[in-house]
Amino acid sequence: MTHVGIVGAGAAGAAAARTLTDRGATVTVLEKSNVVCGRAASRTREYDGHRITYDYGANYLKDDDEGVVELVRDSLDGEGLVEVAGPVDVFDESGTVSSGRDSDDSKRSYRAGISSLAERLLDGTSARVEHGVRARRVRRSDDCWRVVDDDGDGWGPFDALLLTPPAPQTERLLRAGDPGVRRRALADAAAAVPYRSVYTGVLGYGFRLDRPYYGLVNVDKDHEVGWISREEHKPGHVPAGQTVLVVQASPDWSVAHADVDPAETTATLADHAASVVGDERLGDPAWTDHKFWRHALPDDGVASGPVADAADAGLHVAGDWVAGAARLHAAVRSGLETGAAVSVPDRRG
Ligand SMILES: Cc1cc2nc3c(=O)[nH]c(=O)nc-3n(C[C@H](O)[C@H](O)[C@H](O)COP(=O)(O)OP(=O)(O)OC[C@H]3O[C@@H](n4cnc5c(N)ncnc54)[C@H](O)[C@@H]3O)c2cc1C
Structure with a gap:
């Protein structure tokens, strides 16, 4: 039986695990955190006696890939899949809001948070997910792939190995391994993928904001804030009478504030939100959360040559950086396609 190791239980890793187990492979997924779905991340908390859910990485799944939409809507457990209601309007450098382009694109999340997507992909498969395992280096011996984690423990042997962390983390894993021409070329290609950083502030309020839009996007890219959205537009996320804003700072602002006291950073983002939305109450949130995503969004795809060469060696x-699009559906698509491309002898053969 073919044993495939997968590093990372994000959307790409989970989609690949699903495809590979369907094809008869034994799959072990090594995931550093205690949750799944990586940058499509959700959290819950209590406020005023009510449970709140919010997505603080990817905001929603777009419907740009018909195959992925069908999978999510029709083939996976569709329980709790929700449509995000309301338009996305725009604001400019000065913070002036105007109507966005009309769009009837669907935006989806889950009642329990967007991270449910990877849970659904893994549900019912035989894939084993090992949480709390941070892969440190990749080894090749006896024609097999092995992974050594941060504690020095070894995983494998694997007939094939699939790496799904963002490109800079994949590069580190490859460089830390034994020397090998194919791995060096792949590490160099991963290193060349440019990334944008995003500082996310999550701001909670004990009142319901009265605005028609779900989200606001800065179109000229000259504002300190790039995106503001309202989690109460996702069914099941925010109780009546409350508001939760997700505020994503521009890449430059994000990097400049990565090491600043989060209390100061979220206070500044709240002031920006109050000014753009035009409601001074937003400057004083009841609770906050934050996350600095250093490798948030790849701006380009990896060169295909080194990827294909390494694949020949198993x-x-x-991931999104392999697909060349910083989008959740692209990560799922990449995982599905890569899972289908790994060599697994036909189980009927
Ligand atoms: C702030 C933000 C907003 C976004 N907004 C949207 C949006 O609205 N719509 C949209 O479509 N996309 C959005 N995206 C992009 C989307 O989140 C990503 O394209 C997608 O989630 C990438 O999935 P992935 O599986 O390729 O990578 P990841 O989600 O990064 O998964 C990689 C996994 O590998 C694990 N890992 C990393 N290193 C190791 C290691 N050494 N050992 C073990 N495990 C490891 C990680 O914990 C993670 O679970 C956004 C991203 C961010 C950060």
């Missing part, structure tokens, strides 16, 4: 990569 070393695969998948």
Whole structure:
């Protein structure tokens, strides 16, 4: 039986695990955190006696890939899949809001948070997910792939290995391994993928904001804030009478504030939100949360040559940076395609 190791239980890793187990492979997923779905991240908390859910990485799944939409809507457990209601309007450098382009694109999340997507992909598969395992280096011996984690423990042997962390983390994993021409070329290609950083502030309020839009996007890219959205537009996320804003700072502002006291950073983002939305109450949130995403969004895809060469030796990569689009549906697509491309002898053969 073919044993495939997957590093990372984000959307790409989970989609690949699903495809590979369907094809008869034994799959072990090594995931550093205690949750799944990586940058499509959700959290819950209590406020005023009510439970709140919010998505603080990817805001929603777009419907740009028909196959991924069908999978999510029709083939996975669709329980709790929700449509995000309301338009996305725009604001400029001065913070002036105007109507956005009309769009009837669907935006989806889950009642329990967008991270449910990877849970659904893994549900019912035989894939084993090992949480709290941070892969440190990749080894090749006896024609097999092995992974050594931060504690020095070894995983494998694997007939094929799939790496799905963001490109800079995949590069580190490859460089830390034994020397190998294919791995060096793949590490160099991963290193060349440019990334944007995003500082996310989550701001909670004990009142319901009265505005027609779900989100606001800065179109000229000259504002300190790039995106503001309202989690109460996702069914099941925010109780009546409350508001939760997700405020994403521009890449430059994000990097400049990565090491600033989060209390100061979220206070500044709250002031920006109050000014753009035009409601001074937003300057004083009841609670806050934050996350600095250093490698938030790849701005380009990895060169395909080194990826194909490494795949010939049973070393695969998948993720949004392999797809060349910083989108959740692209990560799922990349995982599905890579899972289908890994060599697994036909189980009927
Ligand atoms: C702030 C923000 C907003 C976004 N907004 C949107 C949006 O609205 N719509 C949209 O479509 N997309 C959005 N995206 C992009 C979307 O989140 C990503 O494209 C998608 O989630 C990438 O999935 P992935 O599986 O490729 O990578 P990841 O989600 O990064 O998954 C990689 C996994 O590998 C794990 N890992 C990393 N290193 C190791 C290691 N050494 N050992 C073990 N495990 C490891 C991580 O914990 C993670 O679970 C946004 C992203 C961010 C950060």
